[in-house]
Amino acid sequence: MKLAESFYIRRNVTTIARQLLGKILTTKINNLITGGMIVETEAYSYKERGCHAFKGRTQRNEVMFEQGGKAYVYLCYGVHEMFNVVTNKTGKADAILIRALEPVSGIEIMQDRMGVNSSKRITSGPGKLTRALGIDRKLNGEELKKNIIWIEDKGIQIKQTAIVRSARIGIDYAGEDALLPWRFTIKGNKWISK
DNA sequence: TACGTGATCACG
DNA sequence: GTGATCACGTAA
Numbered sequence: 001m002k003l004a005e006s007f008y009i010r011r012n013v014t015t016i017a018r019q020l021l022g023k024i025l026t027t028k029i030n031n032l033i034t035g036g037m038i039v040e041t042e043a044y045s046y047k048e049r050g051c052h053a054f055k056g057r058t059q060r061n062e063v064m065f066e067q068g069g070k071a072y073v074y075l076c077y078g079v080h081e082m083f084n085v086v087t088n089k090t091g092k093a094d095a096i097l098i099r100a101l102e103p104v105s106g107i108e109i110m111q112d113r114m115g116v117n118s119s120k121r122i123t124s125g126p127g128k129l130t131r132a133l134g135i136d137r138k139l140n141g142e143e144l145k146k147n148i149i150w151i152e153d154k155g156i157q158i159k160q161t162a163i164v165r166s167a168r169i170g171i172d173y174a175g176e177d178a179l180l181p182w183r184f185t186i187k188g189n190k191w192i193s194k
Numbered sequence: 195t196a197c198g199t200g201a202t203c204a205c206g
Numbered sequence: 207g208t209g210a211t212c213a214c215g216t217a218a
Contacts, residue, residue, distance in 0.1 A: 042213070044213075050213075051213090052213080055203090058202080058203070059202080059203095060201080060202060060203085074201085074202090074213090075199095075200075075201060075202090076201095076212065076213065076214060077198080077199060077200085077211095077212060077214055077215085078198075078199030078200035078201065078212085079198070079199055079200080079214070079215080080199095080214050080215075082213065082214085084213085097213060099213085125214070125215070126213070126214070127214050127215065128215075168213070169213070169214090170212085170213055170214070171213055173211085173212080173213095193214095194215095195217100195218080196216105196217090196218090197216095197217095198214105198215100198216100199212105199214105200212105201211105201212095202210105202211085202212085203209105203210095203211085203212105204208105204209100204211105205207105205208085205209090205210105206207090206208095
């Protein structure tokens with residue numbers, strides 16, 4: 001069952017980031033279905049320096065200021081498309097970066113998109129999973145309740161004791177906010193990014 | 195450890 | 207307009 005709109009709003013972004021672990025992210029692009037279980041997330045809030053929305057609204061981060069339940073997709077280092085889930089109410093620009101998936105659906109399609117013959121590590125990183133699932137900036141602002149990109153709850157429960165908190169990756173520019181333990185992973189899962 | 199890659203943003 | 211920077215991935 002797709003996550004309800006209420007899942008994405010009126011709750012702490014860190015709570016939502018934790019609860020996204022074990023949920024299934026799926027895309028239907030060019031009529032091809034691909035998807036995987038979320039095993040690594042990072043929370044970002046407009047209140048802290050790690051977040052694209054910290055300094056206010058810009059052309060790139062505009063969708064972050066909209067109501068939760070949409071995709072925020074941007075290009076990183078000129079090469080990698082990055083997929084985030086927008087959360088919180090209109091004007092409260094929170095988002096969660098999806099950093100790694102465990103492949104579930106359309107594994108051959110994902111291998112083709114990655115140009116490899118094995119499923120090994122095809123979705124273990126934020127730039128890789130978007131490529132495997134066919135996600136790019138055309139999906140920026142897309143509503144997750146529609147049938148192009150969505151997140152489902154298939155009843156998989158991740159115990160609190162199986163969740164690891166750590167500092168977020170690659171945001172040294174955020175100063176002391178880079179130390180916030182806002183990265184969530186499923187303990188021992190082999191699909192976590194390196 | 196180094197660097198490709200091109201959009202973005204803060205300057206003026 | 208311009209230049210530094212960047213929520214990565216791969217090669218070495």
